[in-house]
Amino acid sequence: MKSASSVSRNSLNQSRRLVPRMRSGLQHDAQAFPAPVRRLLASSFIFVIGRAFALPVMVLFLTRQFGLSQHAIGWILGGSMLVATASGVFSGYLADRMPKPRLMAWACVLVALSSVLLSLAAYAWLAFLMLALIESALVLRSIALKSMLADYLSPAERARAFSMNYLLINLAFALGPLFGTWLFGWNMAAPLWIAAGFALLASWLVQNLAVAVPADAALQRSAAVTPARFSDTLRDLRQDRRLLLFTIASMLTSFVFGRFITGYLSQYLISSRGVEAAAELLPAMLMVNTIGVVGLQYLIGKRIQAQSFLRWISLGITMYMLGLAGFMFADQRWQWMLATALFTVGEVIVIPCEFLCIDMIAPPAQRGSYYGVQSLATLGTALNPVVSGYLLTHFSAHSMFMALISAALAGLLCYVLGMRARPRCAVIPAPPSKMLSLARPRAAQRMAGTAVRTLRGFF
Numbered sequence: 001m002k003s004a005s006s007v008s009r010n011s012l013n014q015s016r017r018l019v020p021r022m023r024s025g026l027q028h029d030a031q032a033f034p035a036p037v038r039r040l041l042a043s044s045f046i047f048v049i050g051r052a053f054a055l056p057v058m059v060l061f062l063t064r065q066f067g068l069s070q071h072a073i074g075w076i077l078g079g080s081m082l083v084a085t086a087s088g089v090f091s092g093y094l095a096d097r098m099p100k101p102r103l104m105a106w107a108c109v110l111v112a113l114s115s116v117l118l119s120l121a122a123y124a125w126l127a128f129l130m131l132a133l134i135e136s137a138l139v140l141r142s143i144a145l146k147s148m149l150a151d152y153l154s155p156a157e158r159a160r161a162f163s164m165n166y167l168l169i170n171l172a173f174a175l176g177p178l179f180g181t182w183l184f185g186w187n188m189a190a191p192l193w194i195a196a197g198f199a200l201l202a203s204w205l206v207q208n209l210a211v212a213v214p215a216d217a218a219l220q221r222s223a224a225v226t227p228a229r230f231s232d233t234l235r236d237l238r239q240d241r242r243l244l245l246f247t248i249a250s251m252l253t254s255f256v257f258g259r260f261i262t263g264y265l266s267q268y269l270i271s272s273r274g275v276e277a278a279a280e281l282l283p284a285m286l287m288v289n290t291i292g293v294v295g296l297q298y299l300i301g302k303r304i305q306a307q308s309f310l311r312w313i314s315l316g317i318t319m320y321m322l323g324l325a326g327f328m329f330a331d332q333r334w335q336w337m338l339a340t341a342l343f344t345v346g347e348v349i350v351i352p353c354e355f356l357c358i359d360m361i362a363p364p365a366q367r368g369s370y371y372g373v374q375s376l377a378t379l380g381t382a383l384n385p386v387v388s389g390y391l392l393t394h395f396s397a398h399s400m401f402m403a404l405i406s407a408a409l410a411g412l413l414c415y416v417l418g419m420r421a422r423p424r425c426a427v428i429p430a431p432p433s434k435m436l437s438l439a440r441p442r443a444a445q446r447m448a449g450t451a452v453r454t455l456r457g458f459f
Contacts, residue, residue, distance in 0.1 A: 037152050037161060043205040044145060045168040047108060050198025051138075052176020054115065054191040057184040064188055066124045076128045078382060084135030085378050089237075091140040092372020096365060100144040100151075101206050107141035108203035110134075112196040119189035139375055147367045150359050155306060162355045163301020163348075170293045236366070237373055245418035246357045250377035252411035253350055256320055256404050258381025260343065261285050264388035264400065265327065271392050281333065285340045292344035300345075301352040306360050309353060310419055316349030317412045321405050328401040357415070 033041070062073050095103060111134050118130040149161045183190040237243060261282060269278035304312050319342050326339025354374070362370035391400040 033157075033161065033164075034152055037149065039205055040145060040148060040152075041161070041165055041168060043104070043202040044165055045172055046198050046205065047111075047141070047202035048169050049172035049176045050195040050202070051111075052173045053180035053183065053198070054195040055180075056177040057180050057188075057191050060184060061188055061192070062124075062127060065121070066127065068124060072124070076124065076131060080128060080131035080135045081378065081382055083132040084139045085376060085382070087136045088139050088143070088375030088378075089369070089372045091136070092143050092369040092375070094140065095144045095147050095368025095372070100148045100368070103144045104141050104148075105203040105207040107137040107144070108199045108206075110137040111141075112199040112203070115192045115196040115199065119192040139372075143368055143371045143375065146355060146371050150362075150367050151364075155359070158359055159304045159306075159352050159356050160298075160302040162352045163298050163304075166301070166351050167294065167297040170290065170297065174290050174294065237369060240361070242361050242418045242421045243358075243370060243373055245414045245421060246361070247373055247376055249357075249411045249414035249418065250354050250374055251380040252407045252414065253317065253320070253354065254377045254380030255384050255387075256324070256380075256408045256411070257347060257350065258378070258384050261289060261340075263385050264404070267385070267388055267392055268327075268397055268400065272397055281336055284333070285336060288337050288340045289344050289347075292341055293348055296345065297348045297351075300348050304349070304352050304356060306356060309356060309360070310416065312349055313353045313357070313415050314412060316346045316353060317408050317415075319343065319346030319349065320408045322346075324401050324405050324408070328398055357418070 058077070059073055062068055062076065068076070114130045114133040114137070118127055118134070121127045121130060145165070146162070149165070150158055153161055180191040180194075183194060265285070266278060266282060269281060273281075323339050323341075323343025323346060326335060326342060330336045330339055354377070358370050358374045359367070387403070388400050391403060
């Protein structure tokens with residue numbers, strides 16, 4: 001029988017061999033993307049790691065800078081997110097009417113300026129205004145990024161790119177908070193300054209992409225019939241029943257997934273087991289979730305295709321429900337870890353599926369507007385702590401988990417109905433990407449060379 005030390009050494013050696021293979025595989029897959037896509041992904045990672053410096057210490061900053069109560073801080077943070085969510089539809093309209101790289105660059109610059117002004121603000125209402133601008137710019141940048149990935153890549157490659165982007169976001173949030181907390185101890189405004197610097201760097205990475213906007217034939221044909229007015233765009237969006245059903249489904253799954261560890265599970269553990277037990281379990285659950293997302297997101301996400309969308313989304317939501325059932329009956333520490341692992345598998349499946357379902361139904365010239373409507377799904381994340389807190393206060397803890405399982409089932413039903421709904425209009429699929437060859441040769445070569453230098457050793 002092997003000793004515990006020998007098993008540990010073998011596990012460590014296997015991990016050391018696995019990490020280089022995983023890194024090599026990611027690097028190979030990243031190089032398969034066109035140069036502008038690699039540059040977009042690099043910009044996304046740089047931008048998000050700056051946000052990861054500042055976001056975890058935002059509550060501490062508002063408390064020390066303005067002396068606000070936790071209730072007031074909750075209103076400021078929640079209100080700024082609601083303003084950003086409401087701006088999503090108009091942000092999508094802008095992404096369809098204006099060059100997307102320019103919008104991404106402007107959004108990054110707006111985040112940088114607002115972060116600096118937030119660090120200098122002397123009044124709470126100014127802090128709310130700056131946070132609302134930051135959150136709105138984040139929504140605009142996210143919509144433009146997803147639209148550009150869809151423009152540059154064939155349908156078979158988009159799920160892989162979405163999964164790579166989500167993996168990089170999680171890597172950024174795995175690294176950023178550690179340094180952000182250290183910087184906050186040195187100077188409480190330092191994380192905001194660093195976030196501003198990263199945002200400017202991300203803006204620089206995407207600004208030259210404006211010379212290589214895809215000139216796809218299907219995109220040009222559909223652009224001729226794109227509504228010129230925002231009211232006409234809203235009318236078209238309201239008429240697409242599939243978009244409505246998919247958005248409701250995303251809102252319900254966001255209600256289940258959004259901040260599940262730092263949100264309703266924290267509330268449940270504190271109310272049922274006390275602060276000490278919650279403080280012991282939550283970091284371990286966060287670690288399981290982070291390792292699971294980083295290890296599985298790209299490996300699973302790149303295999304998701306539109307042809308098998310319904311099977312994948314059904315599997316992902318089923319894993320959500322299994323994880324919730326595990327949380328509801330968990331008693332031992334290992335049971336909490338197992339339930340977290342099941343829930344994490346659902347997360348790495350559902351997140352790229354939510355992007356893919358909108359990509360399947362969006363006309364090429366209205367992708368931004370469709371992604372803008374999908375951004376309304378974050379209302380589910382905003383409502384989760386309110387509903388969970390109410391259920392925990394007035395009913396049993398099991399009622400909260402049953403409500404979450406019911407929301408997951410309702411979301412799956414909406415996805416099924418959306419797949420069966422009649423399309424608003426026939427969308428001519430874009431042929432495999434020839435966009436890069438249509439760009440100006442000299443500009444494309446310069447852009448590709450810069451992207452390779454920027455991304456060398458990045459993944």
